[in-house]
Amino acid sequence: MGSMAFESDKIMFEIYREKTYTGKYRVVYYTELGDHERDWEISRAMAGESFYDGFLKNHRAEEGKQVIEQFLQRLNSGERIDPADVDQALRDYAAS
Numbered sequence: 001m002g003s004m005a006f007e008s009d010k011i012m013f014e015i016y017r018e019k020t021y022t023g024k025y026r027v028v029y030y031t032e033l034g035d036h037e038r039d040w041e042i043s044r045a046m047a048g049e050s051f052y053d054g055f056l057k058n059h060r061a062e063e064g065k066q067v068i069e070q071f072l073q074r075l076n077s078g079e080r081i082d083p084a085d086v087d088q089a090l091r092d093y094a095a096s
């Protein structure tokens with residue numbers, strides 16, 4: 001087996017800023033959504049302003065989610081962050 005990840009080996013996510021609710025930055029893990037929440041969460045993210053999206057390796061997802069959570073806290077406290085900083089911080093957890 002090569003380095004190619006299968007869909008089940010990665011988690012698709014997006015960090016976005018709400019436009020219609022609180023203006024806060026949020027994350028949605030698309031591949032983890034249940035049927036009952038999928039439409040609402042996707043609609044909410046689509047109504048927002050995308051900041052960063054990507055894939056986490058399934059086996060490193062928890063560590064990657066912690067990094068994302070730290071960025072959300074920083075963004076929501078008003079810190080200006082470049083998406084390239086998120087890219088750099090997630091490099092060990094990202095799936096291509």
